[in-house]
Amino acid sequence: MVELTQQPIDAAAITQSVTSPTSGAVVLFLGTTRQFTDAKETVTLTYTAYAPMATSEMEKLETQAKARWPIDRCVLVHRLGEVPIGEASVAVAVSTPHRRDAFEAASWLMDRLKELVPVWKKEHWASGSTDWVHPGLVQREDENTLQ
């Protein structure tokens, strides 16, 4: 199950929803908003998505993970809009018969989600300024740099 939501992520409901009598292991990952990045203080974060593609990419990740590990149930949720300090922007939960697979699958899903799902984070700094977060973005000022 994948979801994009404007609401707070209900970690308890997600954990409950992946628990099953056929699985011995549940792993839940939550990505939460940190107050400090190095010395800079964040007031809040906002997330925006290319929603139909984000949903489609998350569904592909769920399918791929299920092909690779014996996953019983799988939930991927990304929150959009404002995510205050200490709250979760993303949740990944999986259940598997044995724990090694649950850890591996949840970790892999988070790695791939951060790499592939078109969602963008904007930092709202305590100084009043904002920054889009674009890992690896190069701003070239010369003219003939298009791929």
Added chain:
Amino acid sequence: MVELTQQPIDAAAITQSVTSPTSGAVVLFLGTTRQFTDAKETVTLTYTAYAPMATSEMEKLETQAKARWPIDRCVLVHRLGEVPIGEASVAVAVSTPHRRDAFEAASWLMDRLKELVPVWKKEHWASGSTDWVHPGLVQREDENTLQ
């Protein structure tokens, strides 16, 4: 924080208790009772512990994990007594600034807990019989086999 409890494990409260503004990642592991082990059906499980040593060993694991990874908060809980099908017998939760550490630490804590903490599981099979689970136990019938 480590705990042995006779009560159901409150995964939501544990998740909440490790979440903090200084951490960007929370990993929760739950070990839950499976209904089937190969073809044998489990009715329920009971867990017993050498309680003071189990608490002490869990505290050592928490200390060791905190020395090895930048853990913000850490919770280890083991339930004792009867743990019905689908319910959690063990919970490990950690928060860290970055996700890789949270996955590694939670996985390591579970591996060590299963290896070192003096807790024993008894299977109550649908057939009516029961078995203590003692991985690697060898029952030698000859006399001169003491280490």
Added chain:
Amino acid sequence: MIIRVKLFAVAQDLAGCEEVSLELKEPVTVGAIRQSLGQRCAALQPVLASCAFAVNNEYADNSVEVQETDEVACLPPVSGG
């Protein structure tokens, strides 16, 4: 052929709009769209080499051919999670 390109995050801010329409000669590829977009919106040019493109919700490299009915999007490096 008219191709409309959706913009997101810093690309949307730099262009000052959510979508740009481009007129291109067939056959149209993602590479041609990328180049045309940089000419149409000079403010986007410095970041375009870092952006991915998607066609109908799938990542698409410069060689992918695009039809007029396809949905095209310009995606700066993602930062979800």
Added chain:
Amino acid sequence: MIIRVKLFAVAQDLAGCEEVSLELKEPVTVGAIRQSLGQRCAALQPVLASCAFAVNNEYADNSVEVQETDEVACLPPVSGG
């Protein structure tokens, strides 16, 4: 010296009690306790080689010396989690 050994799980079931008292000559080691326990409770002997021992809540190998006030426990392979 009297040493009382706590028993758990299958060891408790085999011995039919939660604790066994052993009389041992000093100096007493975990190895001597292990051997004496097998002689005292024949039912335990087949599993004792697979059991760990703890002294005052710490794992202790056969060479560890034990005092009369120490808490000693015989631990079959654990299966928590």
